Amino acid sequence: MAKIDKINFSTPSGFTEYLPGEKRLEVYLLDIIRRVFESYGFTPIETPAVERLEVLQAKGNQGDNIIYGIEPILPPNRQAEKDRSGEAGSEARALKFDQTVPIAAYIARHLNELTFPFARYQMDMVFRGERAKDGRFRQFRQCDIDVIGRGKLSLLYDAQMSAIITEIFTAINIGDFVIRINNRKMLTGFFQSLGIAENQIKSCIGIIDNLEKIGVTKVKQELEKEGISPEQTQKIIDFIKITGDVDDILDKLKHLGESLAENSAFSLGLTELETVITGVRNLGVPAKHFAIDLSIARGLNYYTGTVYETTLLGHESLGSICSGGRYEELVGTFLDEKMPGVGISIGLTRLISRLLKAGILNQLSSSPAQVMVVNMQDNLMPIYLQVSQQLRQAGINVITNFDQRPLGKQFQLADKQGIPLCVIIGSEEAAAGKSSLKDLRTGEQVEVMLEDLAKEIKQIYG
Amino acid sequence: MAKIDKINFSTPSGFTEYLPGEKRLEVYLLDIIRRVFESYGFTPIETPAVERLEVLQAKGNQGDNIIYGIEPILPPNRQAEKDRSGEAGSEARALKFDQTVPIAAYIARHLNELTFPFARYQMDMVFRGERAKDGRFRQFRQCDIDVIGRGKLSLLYDAQMSAIITEIFTAINIGDFVIRINNRKMLTGFFQSLGIAENQIKSCIGIIDNLEKIGVTKVKQELEKEGISPEQTQKIIDFIKITGDVDDILDKLKHLGESLAENSAFSLGLTELETVITGVRNLGVPAKHFAIDLSIARGLNYYTGTVYETTLLGHESLGSICSGGRYEELVGTFLDEKMPGVGISIGLTRLISRLLKAGILNQLSSSPAQVMVVNMQDNLMPIYLQVSQQLRQAGINVITNFDQRPLGKQFQLADKQGIPLCVIIGSEEAAAGKSSLKDLRTGEQVEVMLEDLAKEIKQIYG
Numbered sequence: 029m030a031k032i033d034k035i036n037f038s039t040p041s042g043f044t045e046y047l048p049g050e051k052r053l054e055v056y057l058l059d060i061i062r063r064v065f066e067s068y069g070f071t072p073i074e075t076p077a078v079e080r081l082e083v084l085q086a087k088g089n090q091g092d093n094i095i096y097g098i099e100p101i102l103p104p105n106r107q108a109e110k111d112r113s114g115e116a117g118s119e120a121r122a123l124k125f126d127q128t129v130p131i132a133a134y135i136a137r138h139l140n141e142l143t144f145p146f147a148r149y150q151m152d153m154v155f156r157g158e159r160a161k162d163g164r165f166r167q168f169r170q171c172d173i174d175v176i177g178r179g180k181l182s183l184l185y186d187a188q189m190s191a192i193i194t195e196i197f198t199a200i201n202i203g204d205f206v207i208r209i210n211n212r213k214m215l216t217g218f219f220q221s222l223g224i225a226e227n228q229i230k231s232c233i234g235i236i237d238n239l240e241k242i243g244v245t246k247v248k249q250e251l252e253k254e255g256i257s258p259e260q261t262q263k264i265i266d267f268i269k270i271t272g273d274v275d276d277i278l279d280k281l282k283h284l285g286e287s288l289a290e291n292s293a294f295s296l297g298l299t300e301l302e303t304v305i306t307g308v309r310n311l312g313v314p315a316k317h318f319a320i321d322l323s324i325a326r327g328l329n330y331y332t333g334t335v336y337e338t339t340l341l342g343h344e345s346l347g348s349i350c351s352g353g354r355y356e357e358l359v360g361t362f363l364d365e366k367m368p369g370v371g372i373s374i375g376l377t378r379l380i381s382r383l384l385k386a387g388i389l390n391q392l393s394s395s396p397a398q399v400m401v402v403n404m405q406d407n408l409m410p411i412y413l414q415v416s417q418q419l420r421q422a423g424i425n426v427i428t429n430f431d432q433r434p435l436g437k438q439f440q441l442a443d444k445q446g447i448p449l450c451v452i453i454g455s456e457e458a459a460a461g462k463s464s465l466k467d468l469r470t471g472e473q474v475e476v477m478l479e480d481l482a483k484e485i486k487q488i489y490g
Numbered sequence: 491m492a493k494i495d496k497i498n499f500s501t502p503s504g505f506t507e508y509l510p511g512e513k514r515l516e517v518y519l520l521d522i523i524r525r526v527f528e529s530y531g532f533t534p535i536e537t538p539a540v541e542r543l544e545v546l547q548a549k550g551n552q553g554d555n556i557i558y559g560i561e562p563i564l565p566p567n568r569q570a571e572k573d574r575s576g577e578a579g580s581e582a583r584a585l586k587f588d589q590t591v592p593i594a595a596y597i598a599r600h601l602n603e604l605t606f607p608f609a610r611y612q613m614d615m616v617f618r619g620e621r622a623k624d625g626r627f628r629q630f631r632q633c634d635i636d637v638i639g640r641g642k643l644s645l646l647y648d649a650q651m652s653a654i655i656t657e658i659f660t661a662i663n664i665g666d667f668v669i670r671i672n673n674r675k676m677l678t679g680f681f682q683s684l685g686i687a688e689n690q691i692k693s694c695i696g697i698i699d700n701l702e703k704i705g706v707t708k709v710k711q712e713l714e715k716e717g718i719s720p721e722q723t724q725k726i727i728d729f730i731k732i733t734g735d736v737d738d739i740l741d742k743l744k745h746l747g748e749s750l751a752e753n754s755a756f757s758l759g760l761t762e763l764e765t766v767i768t769g770v771r772n773l774g775v776p777a778k779h780f781a782i783d784l785s786i787a788r789g790l791n792y793y794t795g796t797v798y799e800t801t802l803l804g805h806e807s808l809g810s811i812c813s814g815g816r817y818e819e820l821v822g823t824f825l826d827e828k829m830p831g832v833g834i835s836i837g838l839t840r841l842i843s844r845l846l847k848a849g850i851l852n853q854l855s856s857s858p859a860q861v862m863v864v865n866m867q868d869n870l871m872p873i874y875l876q877v878s879q880q881l882r883q884a885g886i887n888v889i890t891n892f893d894q895r896p897l898g899k900q901f902q903l904a905d906k907q908g909i910p911l912c913v914i915i916g917s918e919e920a921a922a923g924k925s926s927l928k929d930l931r932t933g934e935q936v937e938v939m940l941e942d943l944a945k946e947i948k949q950i951y952g
Contacts, residue, residue: 100619104550
């Protein structure tokens, strides 16, 4: 066939793809995440990649994001068609850029078919026209859970999120991590009690949210730029510097509450925080995995109560590896109903990219096979096929090598794909109902009766 | 909050989504399919949803499909920006409409990082501007496997495809099915030996491929319309009417081969078919699950050898539930290299839609939880949380009901989600370290010591 000249077959900028060993790592992580999500009763859904543009843009939903509109392209032989397969131009559509607008639309679409509190997970791809640098992707997978109530929603769901985060990152085994918990009502109440104007509070919260990035001095400067008085600024700095273990901080906050001007948001937020912390403890989350951090606010304006970030200790520069919080006004968008929710999100594509780069995770072997049945002689193929099927029925992943090549080449082929074991059956072994089982990692080779092969392999492979 | 008026929050036409019980069915099927794919050593990859338009359109790849181009849409507050985040208009991009172009591009992109024969699976979403009717979707999931070789590829890979199809549909348990196998070389050779012109052969193959849909009389008419002589037409009809068990047909084909004008394609195709059938038998595929069907051709022009269709017996109107074949010229598109491949594809979204509609499959329960720990008294919540965590650690999916409501309402809530078991712990039970375990399906209720609860539940559920 003729080579197609001048076609650039590389992926479009920002749209990356995995090699098999990387994809297998993603699948492995998705399995862990899914198992934990489901163990808490979260049920899977998936919303279409494409939504109506007016849905994605409702109420300023698009935010700062560049999103991708879609437009039908007729094939060359159908350019004359007018109706574009019913693809009326009036129905503008675009790729979803996150899961929050879609979940709001999903609930509006299926309100009477769902059971509330509705606890769902999604592990879908989302699309953003991000500048393709700084490890940002234009297509990436997010693993989200949210519980959504009608009218009200217990704070224990907030607590449960911490248990879920803890189980996931413990299972992934990437080292020590801390879930930093705060409460936006308490933050807001604190700013109110200082006499800071309502229209300044969100900016102030945004500024202290950057504490870790920019440091105390810069936070001070930015607050003063915002028109906050030096006295107020000092109080804010004192506030976000409240540190210690969870009980210390709760004590200090209670004292602070007494000294503050009467403020119901502050005390409500503090009570919420205490309830969440009690829940986290009752759920058995180890103390080392959670902390109160008064500078955590999550930039997103929709959070109204509990907020979380998760830091990988020793790798703080990675930023939060799992974040989320409580919101009130998000899901009811299309329904005129109060539907409070609490959720967390793992930006899996970005996380994998960073953990691979930092050497915290490694890609898996490129093949899921544990065993290669090598081909010593074409005429023994019926036996190779039969043995392969026996092993598969025992739950072992097997590649049968169909091409007769020098044995060393076949071992190489297995090794290159990370397949640890080779089953070798020559005519003598076949006649005796035996095989040689070679472990490519150690070079060891043992003789095994064919009927014992599955058991032996499971023992070796674990 | 104010309701957003006039926003149509329905999914865009042709972009459907699942309710939880449907999505859980899809996840269940994907797990089965994945397990079987991996047991044969197929490794997962995923290519981006978006490719360069020139890649999707190379060599007429777009075919008859309406595809979706993507265009960045700036947020309202960034309309003034010129660079559109580096989204140069010169780089036209579109959503992939199948997995064949992307796998060709993937192999071209990663040729030196992959091991050949390269056996991969993909279960990605693809996008087509189909007329949104007749159970067609504009976004749908395809489960594809292909093995791709460099230069050559053993016919045993073709045989293996039948074993994989058999295992998947046996595991899904949807009733009896038959994989109908044919060989395009043999078909082509047969038409050549009748003296039919090369430029007519593809049309002829297309016509007999419709035998099942249009019947013999119509096939005859269409062939004659194509300019095939009555004598040739009769020979074609006799040919596609060759039926019987696999050995009968192979015998008849051998006899036919002797009576035909010397034709190497016919005998090569027949030898290939025999080799594949022998492989299928050696792989232990039960005889009832495969047949030779000389009218199967697969419309797609790229198939060059073995072709498969899979029919669900008693539900022939569903059409083929898994199809595929051998091709030579597909994957090398971007590389000027001979890369023969063989693959099969399950159009999962369409299959689920049809199997649900036909009542062959049912959606699963809407919750993955097996157990609800009900809330009898808020003050016992620490015990409920602890018990829930114990059960989760034992591998049981648990919803803890945080809201104290009448017991009947809580049972209803569990039942509505298909959660079969409720754990009831009142103050007396708590004091005695006991619980009542209620099976909502039977109404039976037994007393179980808390430390035995996980074991008991696994016995009931497992």
